Each structure stands twice: as structure tokens, then as C-alpha cells.
Amino acid sequence: MMRIKWNTSWIKNLKGLTWKEILNQGVKYYKNLNKNQRIVAGIIAGSILIGSTVLTTHYVNNLNMIYRVYVEGEEIGVISNGYELEKWLDEELDDKVKEYPKLFVHFDKKVYYKKDAEYKGVTNNRQVFDYLNKNVHAIASAQALVVNDEVIAYAKDQKTINNTLEHLKSLYSGKPVARAEGVLTASTSNQTVAAGQSNSLPGDPIVTIKENVKTVATNVSPEKVLNDEQLLQLLQKGELEPKKYVVQSGDTYSSIAKKHGIKIRELRAINPQISNDKIKPGNELNVKAFTPKITVLTTVQEEAIEVMPAPVEVRSDSSMYKGDQRVVASGKDGKRHVKYYIVKENSNVVTKKVLQETILNEPSKRIVVRGTKVKSDRGTGSFRMPAYGYISSGYGYRGGAFHKGIDIAGGGSGSPIFAADNGRVVRAGWYGGYGNCIIIDHGNGFRTLYGHMSSLKVRVGQVVHKGQVIAGKGTTGNSTGVHLHFEVIKNGSNVNPMSYIR
Numbered sequence: 001m002m003r004i005k006w007n008t009s010w011i012k013n014l015k016g017l018t019w020k021e022i023l024n025q026g027v028k029y030y031k032n033l034n035k036n037q038r039i040v041a042g043i044i045a046g047s048i049l050i051g052s053t054v055l056t057t058h059y060v061n062n063l064n065m066i067y068r069v070y071v072e073g074e075e076i077g078v079i080s081n082g083y084e085l086e087k088w089l090d091e092e093l094d095d096k097v098k099e100y101p102k103l104f105v106h107f108d109k110k111v112y113y114k115k116d117a118e119y120k121g122v123t124n125n126r127q128v129f130d131y132l133n134k135n136v137h138a139i140a141s142a143q144a145l146v147v148n149d150e151v152i153a154y155a156k157d158q159k160t161i162n163n164t165l166e167h168l169k170s171l172y173s174g175k176p177v178a179r180a181e182g183v184l185t186a187s188t189s190n191q192t193v194a195a196g197q198s199n200s201l202p203g204d205p206i207v208t209i210k211e212n213v214k215t216v217a218t219n220v221s222p223e224k225v226l227n228d229e230q231l232l233q234l235l236q237k238g239e240l241e242p243k244k245y246v247v248q249s250g251d252t253y254s255s256i257a258k259k260h261g262i263k264i265r266e267l268r269a270i271n272p273q274i275s276n277d278k279i280k281p282g283n284e285l286n287v288k289a290f291t292p293k294i295t296v297l298t299t300v301q302e303e304a305i306e307v308m309p310a311p312v313e314v315r316s317d318s319s320m321y322k323g324d325q326r327v328v329a330s331g332k333d334g335k336r337h338v339k340y341y342i343v344k345e346n347s348n349v350v351t352k353k354v355l356q357e358t359i360l361n362e363p364s365k366r367i368v369v370r371g372t373k374v375k376s377d378r379g380t381g382s383f384r385m386p387a388y389g390y391i392s393s394g395y396g397y398r399g400g401a402f403h404k405g406i407d408i409a410g411g412g413s414g415s416p417i418f419a420a421d422n423g424r425v426v427r428a429g430w431y432g433g434y435g436n437c438i439i440i441d442h443g444n445g446f447r448t449l450y451g452h453m454s455s456l457k458v459r460v461g462q463v464v465h466k467g468q469v470i471a472g473k474g475t476t477g478n479s480t481g482v483h484l485h486f487e488v489i490k491n492g493s494n495v496n497p498m499s500y501i502r
């Protein structure tokens with residue numbers, strides 16, 4: 001084995017020298033070495049050079065660029081490419097922005113990455129995106145509308161809510177829409193709505209909202225944000241999609257109301273498009289009573305000139321038949337000027353008080369006398385003369401023919417014919433040779449017949465009382481001059497009327 005002696009004192013003197021000077025020292029030292037020493041030094045230097053190159057290459061080959069992903073400042077994982085996170089964020093937001101262009105859409109959490117290089121760095125892309133999909137959402141800035149401490153809707157902004165409330169107020173009060181500014185102010189403040197008071201003129205309606213209403217700034221999923229129209233619909237009717245029913249054949253208004261558990265009155269109220277309950281199969285009806293979320297209170301003073309109907313006094317008279325009446329004084333309507341205090345909840349009047357009344361014309365009383373005597377359709381058993389005049393022909397044989405009644409002439413055409421007794425009219429109309437004819441059944445075995453009349457004043461079925469005018473005298477049918485032909489029929493057989501007239 002070859003022994004080589006090394007002079008190493010020059011290495012100790014390298015301190016404080018530049019790399020160039022050290023290299024020069026090395027070269028100088030190398031020149032002073034003998035042949036064997038030179039070979040060995042070359043081998044050592046080469047080995048150092050190769051070794052360091054291999055190590056560096058290994059390190060660089062295992063040094064990865066990684067991207068640490070943070071949500072709300074906390075690292076949730078590592079991905080291999082920051083571009084993928086940017087792409088995910090862009091797509092999530094773009095979809096919503098395109099879908100809801102009028103909303104301010106943003107993420108509900110702060111998401112970012114930091115670039116890093118790590119020896120043998122490991123990534124977990126899938127877990128990172130799973131986490132993001134589950135926990136990070138695009139949301140919209142909105143105002144929550146809080147009615148009596150309950151959030152009932154979200155709108156884009158304060159202005160949308162104010163405009164809708166104003167719209168609702170003007171719908172019920174008839175007052176034009178006020179400027180929205182200053183109706184509901186600063187979000188998150190617990191302020192109730194009391195608009196229209198400060199700037200109203202005397203006599204103008206005061207329009208307020210009954211419920212305690214406030215708004216709160218919030219973030220919400222964009223699909224929950226209502227537009228003006230939807231908000232109005234919700235506040236007015238209590239729901240976005242009113243329940244509908246398509247009319248089937250055989251349905252009636254009352255059967256539909258019953259089927260849906262609402263009153264016919266309510267069914268009419270929520271279907272103003274249908275008049276007189278006239279429905280046809282295929283018609284679409286609202287079948288759920290509205291329950292408004294907001295109640296608009298309108299307080300107003302109204303003045304009117306009103307007719308005061310004449311008061312009616314009814315007096316009874318036992319000598320007159322029931323159903324008959326006589327006006328003793330016709331009376332006269334009066335007139336008044338009246339000032340009302342009216343409170344309405346939406347369109348329903350809940351209070352109407354008279355504040356002031358000035359009578360312009362006093363009404364005068366209308367007096368009506370009404371009969372109380374009950375009519376009987378049962379005969380008394382005795383008959384009165386059924387007409388004025390004289391007997392021109394009696395009962396019995398008359399030139400070979402049998403005359404079944406008596407003829408009463410005189411009194412002139414149209415003169416009154418009276419019911420001979422109480423009874424019920426069983427015939428009233430044309431009856432062959434009798435002309436205009438009436439038959440009264442007296443309910444006691446007797447019937448009376450009246451012929452040749454010019455006019456009839458009673459109908460079949462009518463109850464008549466003894467002495468009631470039933471017709472006018474005439475000469476209709478088989479007759480040669482104005483007279484009444486009168487018969488009395490007892491149990492189906494004609495009898496001589498003169499035997500029964502008292």
C-alpha cells in the first residue's frame with residue numbers, strides 16, 4: 001500500500017479569503033503535489049462533485065409546489081394547483097350571479113390559498129373540494145322583513161321592502177304611493193312603520209301598518225330573495241302560490257266551498273273574476289282564503305249627504321183582513337249632512353262612527369194600517385147577493401130548457417161582483433158558454449159559479465172572503481147583454497140560489 005503524506009497547513013490559513021483566492025490556493029497546492037498525490041486528490045474532488053450533484057437532483061425531484069387552502073383562516077387541506085381553486089370559486093359564483101343578476105352575490109366564508117414548496121409534499125384535492133362543496137356557499141346580501149318578531153320574507157334591499165309596503169298602503173287606502181325614503185329606515189334598528197302621518201293634510205287618510213314591522217340586514221341563499229311582485233303577493237295573500245282548483249262538471253259554488261272547507265262568502269271574495277257564482281268546467285278558482293301578512297290600517301274622516309228614509313209606523317186593524325194594508329200617511333224622506341270616523345283593516349271597515357250630524361230636512365212618518373183578521377176559506381153557510389141589480393131570469397125551466405142559476409142584470413159593465421161566501425177559488429178563466437167564469441169552493445159542500453164577467457180579479461187557489469170583489473160584470477160567452485149568471489151547487493147538484501141567499 002502506498003503511503004502519501006499530506007501537507008494540510010494551507011487549509012488552516014483559508015479563513016477570510018474569497019472563493020477565488022481559496023481556488024488559487026488549491027491550484028497552487030495541487031501544483032506542488034507529486035504525481036501520486038495528484039491522482040488521489042483528483043479522485044477525491046471528482047467524488048465530491050458527483051455526490052453533491054446526485055443529492056441535489058434527488059432533492060429537487062422530490063420538492064413539490066403545493067397550494068394550502070384556507071377557509072376562514074384555517075387550513076383545510078392541500079391541493080396541487082391553485083388554478084383549480086380559482087376555477088371552483090369562479091364557477092360557484094358565476095352560476096349564481098347569472099341566475100340572480102340583480103342581487104349582490106358573494107361567498108359566505110373567506111376562501112384563499114397560499115403557494116408553498118414542500119419536500120415530498122402530499123395533496124388531497126378531493127377532500128378539499130368535498131369540504132368546499134359542503135361548507136362554502138354563494139349567498140346574497142338581503143334585508144329580512146320581520147313582522148311581529150318573525151322573519152316572513154327576504155328582499156334585495158330596503159327600497160324594495162319600502163316600495164312594497166307603500167304599494168300595499170295605497171292599494172287599501174286609495175292614497176297615491178308616497179316616496180319610499182324614510183318609511184323604514186336604518187336596517188337592524190327596531191323601528192316600526194309610521195309613514196304618512198307627518199306629511200298628511202287634514203282630512204287625508206292616516207295610513208299605518210298594524211303589525212310591528214322592521215328589517216334586518218342579512219345574508220341569505222339567493223333563491224330565497226323575493227322580487228317586488230312576489231313580496232306584494234306574499235304580504236297581501238299570505239302565500240306565493242295561491243291554491244287553485246279547476247272546476248269539474250257537476251261542481252257548484254257551494255260544493256266547491258264545502259270541498260275546500262271555506263264559506264261560500266269567502267269563495268266569492270277570493271274569486272272576484274266570477275260573477276253570480278256562474279262557473280263552467282275548466283274555470284280556475286282560488287280555493288284558499290287569504291291570510292294577509294300585513295294589515296293596512298286606514299283611518300279617515302268622511303263627509304256625506306245622506307237620505308234619511310221616512311220612518312214607518314205600522315198600525316193594526318182587526319176589521320181588515322190579514323194581507324190587506326192601507327197607507328194613511330205616505331211620509332217623506334229626509335236629508336242629513338254627516339261626518340264619519342272610519343277605520344279600515346285592509347278593505348274591511350272595522351269602525352264607523354258618526355262624529356257630527358246636521359239634519360237638512362226632517363223626514364216625516366209613513367203610517368201604514370195592516371189588517372189582522374184571518375181569512376177563512378170555509379163558508380159561513382149563508383150567501384149574500386153576488387152583484388148589484390135585479391133578477392132578470394130565475395132558476396128552473398125556461399122555454400123548455402133548464403136554467404141552472406139566476407141572472408142578475410143592471411149595474412153596468414164592470415160593476416163589482418162579490419164572493420157570495422168565504423171560500424177558495426177553484427176555477428178562474430174562460431169556461432165555454434159561461435165566458436169568463438169563476439167557481440168558488442166554500443169547503444162545506446157548497447160551490448158557487450159566476451159567469452159572463454168582463455174581468456177577473458182573483459186566481460185559482462186564492463182564498464176569498466165573503467163580499468170580496470172577485471170580478472167585473474160583463475157579457476162574455478153565450479150572453480146577449482151585461483149580466484151575471486150565478487149558480488149554487490150543493491154536493492155536486494144545482495140548487496135554487498134564491499133558497500140560500502139571505
Ligand SMILES: [Zn+2]
Nearest residue numbers: 405406407485
Ligand atoms: Zn143565466
